[in-house]
Amino acid sequence: MINRLGREGLHKPYGLPAADSEKSNKNNKEVLAEQTHWGLSLEEVLDALPLTDGMTLSFHHHLRNGDYVLQTVMEAVHKQGVKDLTIAASSIFPAHECLVPMLEDGTVTKIHTAYMSGPVADAVSKGKCREICEITTHGGRPRAILAGELAIDVSFIASPAVDKQGNITGSDGPGACGVLGYAVADAKMAKRVVAVTDTVLDRITKPEIDHKYVDYIVAIDSIGDPQGIVSGTTQVTKDPVGLKIAKDCATLMLHSGLLKNGFSFQTGAGGISLAVADFVKEEMKEQGITARFASGGITDYLVDMLQDGAIETLYDVQCFNLKAVESVRQADNHVKIDADRYANPDNPDNIVDRLDFVILGATEIDTDFHVNVTTGTDGKILGGSGGHADTAAGAKLSIIVSKLVNARVSCLVDAVTTITTPGETVDILVTDRGIAIHPKHTELIEKLQKETHLEILPIKDLLQLAKSFTGEPEPVKRGERMVAASVYRDGTVLDVLYQIEE
Amino acid sequence: MLTTGDVLGADVLILDLEDAVALSEKDAARILVREALHSVPFTHVETAVRINPLDSPYWQEDLAEIVPAQPDALVIPKASVEAVQQMEKVIEQIEKEKGAEKKVRFLLLIESARSLLDLPRIAASSERNAALLLGAEDYSADMGIERTPFGKEIEYARFTLATTARAYGLDAIDTPYTDMEDRAGLEKDTRFAKSIGFTGRLCIHPAHIDPVTKVFNPTKEAIEEAIALLEAAEKARQEGIGVFSYKGKMVDLPVIHRAKSVLDTAKSGGLL
Amino acid sequence: MSIAKPAICGSLQSNDCFVRIYPAETGIELELSSPVYKQFGKHMENVVRDTLKQMQVANCRIVIEDKGALDYTIRSRVETVVKRAHE
Numbered sequence: 001m002i003n004r005l006g007r008e009g010l011h012k013p014y015g016l017p018a019a020d021s022e023k024s025n026k027n028n029k030e031v032l033a034e035q036t037h038w039g040l041s042l043e044e045v046l047d048a049l050p051l052t053d054g055m056t057l058s059f060h061h062h063l064r065n066g067d068y069v070l071q072t073v074m075e076a077v078h079k080q081g082v083k084d085l086t087i088a089a090s091s092i093f094p095a096h097e098c099l100v101p102m103l104e105d106g107t108v109t110k111i112h113t114a115y116m117s118g119p120v121a122d123a124v125s126k127g128k129c130r131e132i133c134e135i136t137t138h139g140g141r142p143r144a145i146l147a148g149e150l151a152i153d154v155s156f157i158a159s160p161a162v163d164k165q166g167n168i169t170g171s172d173g174p175g176a177c178g179v180l181g182y183a184v185a186d187a188k189m190a191k192r193v194v195a196v197t198d199t200v201l202d203r204i205t206k207p208e209i210d211h212k213y214v215d216y217i218v219a220i221d222s223i224g225d226p227q228g229i230v231s232g233t234t235q236v237t238k239d240p241v242g243l244k245i246a247k248d249c250a251t252l253m254l255h256s257g258l259l260k261n262g263f264s265f266q267t268g269a270g271g272i273s274l275a276v277a278d279f280v281k282e283e284m285k286e287q288g289i290t291a292r293f294a295s296g297g298i299t300d301y302l303v304d305m306l307q308d309g310a311i312e313t314l315y316d317v318q319c320f321n322l323k324a325v326e327s328v329r330q331a332d333n334h335v336k337i338d339a340d341r342y343a344n345p346d347n348p349d350n351i352v353d354r355l356d357f358v359i360l361g362a363t364e365i366d367t368d369f370h371v372n373v374t375t376g377t378d379g380k381i382l383g384g385s386g387g388h389a390d391t392a393a394g395a396k397l398s399i400i401v402s403k404l405v406n407a408r409v410s411c412l413v414d415a416v417t418t419i420t421t422p423g424e425t426v427d428i429l430v431t432d433r434g435i436a437i438h439p440k441h442t443e444l445i446e447k448l449q450k451e452t453h454l455e456i457l458p459i460k461d462l463l464q465l466a467k468s469f470t471g472e473p474e475p476v477k478r479g480e481r482m483v484a485a486s487v488y489r490d491g492t493v494l495d496v497l498y499q500i501e502e
Numbered sequence: 503m504l505t506t507g508d509v510l511g512a513d514v515l516i517l518d519l520e521d522a523v524a525l526s527e528k529d530a531a532r533i534l535v536r537e538a539l540h541s542v543p544f545t546h547v548e549t550a551v552r553i554n555p556l557d558s559p560y561w562q563e564d565l566a567e568i569v570p571a572q573p574d575a576l577v578i579p580k581a582s583v584e585a586v587q588q589m590e591k592v593i594e595q596i597e598k599e600k601g602a603e604k605k606v607r608f609l610l611l612i613e614s615a616r617s618l619l620d621l622p623r624i625a626a627s628s629e630r631n632a633a634l635l636l637g638a639e640d641y642s643a644d645m646g647i648e649r650t651p652f653g654k655e656i657e658y659a660r661f662t663l664a665t666t667a668r669a670y671g672l673d674a675i676d677t678p679y680t681d682m683e684d685r686a687g688l689e690k691d692t693r694f695a696k697s698i699g700f701t702g703r704l705c706i707h708p709a710h711i712d713p714v715t716k717v718f719n720p721t722k723e724a725i726e727e728a729i730a731l732l733e734a735a736e737k738a739r740q741e742g743i744g745v746f747s748y749k750g751k752m753v754d755l756p757v758i759h760r761a762k763s764v765l766d767t768a769k770s771g772g773l774l
Numbered sequence: 775m776s777i778a779k780p781a782i783c784g785s786l787q788s789n790d791c792f793v794r795i796y797p798a799e800t801g802i803e804l805e806l807s808s809p810v811y812k813q814f815g816k817h818m819e820n821v822v823r824d825t826l827k828q829m830q831v832a833n834c835r836i837v838i839e840d841k842g843a844l845d846y847t848i849r850s851r852v853e854t855v856v857k858r859a860h861e
Contacts, residue, residue: 377813378812407788407841408813408842408844469844470814471845474812474814474815
C-alpha cells in the first residue's frame, strides 16, 4: 500500500489511519526467569532452550565493532543446524560478518535492526536475505518489543560483568561499555535471556539488568575487543568549509530564540555536528548560560562540557569512548538511560521529546525535507536511522548540517532514494552555500533574515544551485526485489529498499 | 578548495600560480585556474590570480591563459615599475584582442628593499593599480633579517607601505600572519596593522578570515556613533553652522569624512 | 594535435581526477572509473570526448581515475595531458 509520502508502505503504511489493532493477541507483559542457571556452556544452553527453527534471537550493539558475542553465539547456533531464524540486533557492524554465509544458507532469513553496515548490509542489499528485513529506529525498536510486536524468543546479552546473583552491568570488566540501554527491553520481554560474559563479580549494586530476567549465564573468554568497543566517535572537523557550516548553524541557533539558559540538545556523531557543539559552547560561555541536558551517544566532548559545568545532566544511551564509560560509572549527573526512556514514542517520559535542538547529518535530503541516512544514492544499505528519526521528531528544532556538494555528490536531491526521517519532522538544512528552512517556519525565517546575514533560500533554489555544480545526475536504476523496509518509530513503513543492481 | 574557497568569508580570493605550484605543474595549474574562473560562480568574493614574476619564464603564458578569463585582479609578485609596465603592455594587447569587458586590476606585492624604496613610483605606475600588498617573508629574506612574531623588524616596511598606499588612493594590505595557532597574536598584530593605516590583510589560513574581518570591520558601536554624528552634522549644516561640538569633541570636515568612511566600510562589509 | 608520447596529469585527491594518455592508432579509447559513475559517467565521458575533439585529437588511449571531479576539472586535466603528450 502506498503511504502518505507516496512511497511503498507494505501492510503498515506511514501516515495513514491505523488498520485493525493487531495488539489483541500480542504479549506485552514482562517475562521473568524462573531461575538463573549457571555453569552451562553455550552449546548446553542452546540444547536446553531448546533452539528451534523460526526463532527470533536478539543482540545489543554496545560493544560496537569490537563485539565477539554475536559471532560466538551464532557460530554455535549454526552448528545446531536450525534455520529460518530472525536476528533482532539493535545494530549490525562489520564485526558481524559471520552472518553473511548464514544468510546464504538459510540459517538466518530475516534481520530486524536500527542500523546496518559492512558485509551484512552489502549482503542484504544484494538480495541474500530471504525475507524483507526491517530497519527501524533506536526508539522504535524498544517500542515494538514492549508492545509485543517484535517477539523475541532468546535474547543474548553481551554482559561486561555479572554478579553471583545474575545481575548485569556495563560498567565493569575488560569489555566495559558503560551503558546497556539497548538491551533492557529485550531482557524484560524475551522468553529466555542468556547473559554472555567474561567477568563475574561478587556484587553489582546498580545493575542495568536485574537478575530476575536472566535465565542463563554463559562464560566465554572474552566478550569483545575494548579498542573496537570505543570505535564510535569521530573528531570535530578541521575542514574550513565544515567549520563555516558549523558556525552558521550556531549563529542560527543563537537567533532562533531557543538558545537560552536551561536549553537541551543532541548532536549526531559526524565531524560537522560536533563542531556545532564547539561553537555553541563558546556562545554559552559568552552569555553565561548552561544547558539543562544533552543526550544520546556520549563522547568525551560532552563529558568535558559536563565536567566544566556547561551541561547539567547527560542522558546516556550509549558510550562512544572510554572517557564516557568512566564518567557514567562515577558521575551522578551522567545518567544511564535505556532505549525505551531515550526515544520510545509510546513512553510519555521519553528524552528526545524534551530536546530543544538536534543537529544531524544526512546522506541525502530532498525538497520535501525528507532525509535518507539508510542508503547511498546507489541504493546500497550504509546505515539506518539509529536515533535520527527519533530525535528529529522530538526536538523543537531539527537541523541537518552538510556540505552541499562534495566530490560531485550533492546532498540535496529531487527525491531521496530511501526515506529514513520524514520531512515534516525536519526543520532546517544548513550547507556551505546556503540555508533552507521548512516553509512552515515563517516567523523564524523572517527573524533570521532581519537579524543575521545568513544566506536563506527556498530549498528548490538550493537544489538548483547544487545542480549547477554537479550537473543533472542520471537516475540510478534500482532492482525489482524488495529487500528491506524503512520502518518509522511508530512501526509504520516509510519506504522500501530494493535490491541493488551490480 | 578551488571550488569552495568563496564560501569562507574573504573579500578577495587569490588563486596562486606562483609559490604554491611546483615547477612541473605550472602548466596544469594555469589551465585549471583559467577553467575555474570560467565555471565556478565565486559568490560574494572578488577573484585575483597571482601570476609568476617578471624574472620567471612563466609570466607570459600565465597572462595569455588568465587574462581572457577575466579575474577581477592579478597579484604581481616582486612588483617593480618595470614589471608593471611590461606586463601591462602585454595585458592591454590581450584585452584588446579578446574584446574584454573590463580591465583587470593590479595588486602589487612588495617583497624587496628596492621596491620599498621605489614605492611611490610603483604606486603610480599604472591606473590599474588597486592595492599595495606587503610580502614580509620575501622582504625579510631580501633584507637578510629574521622574522619575529612581534614584527618590529618589518615596522618600517609597514609604515611606508600604508602611507604610500593612502597617498596614492590604493588599499594597503598587510602581510599574512604565519602562526596558524596563535589567535591572540593574530588579533593583536592585525589591530596594530589597522591602527597604522592598513585596510586589509592577507590570510593563508581559512581560520584567520573571521578574526581578521572582525578587526577591520567597524564595531556596532562605531557604526551607531558614525550614524549619530552624521545626523548631527546634517542638522548643523541645515542651521548654517560649520564647525560644531558633538559629545564634547570638535567636529570639522575631516571628522565627518572619517564617519562617512566608517559607514562605507560597514556597507561593503554587509554590516549595513 | 597528435599524441606523441605518454603523459599524466591530475591527482587522486577527492574532487580531482588522474588522467593518463597514451599514443594509439585507431580512434579514441576511453576508460573511466568513478565513484559517481552511475550518476555522471556518461556525461563525464562526453566531456572528455568533447575536449579531445576541440583539441583535434583523433587517436589516443586515455584512462581517467575520477574522484568526483566537476566538469571544469576534467576539462582542464584532459587539456593539460594532451599538451604534455604533444611536445
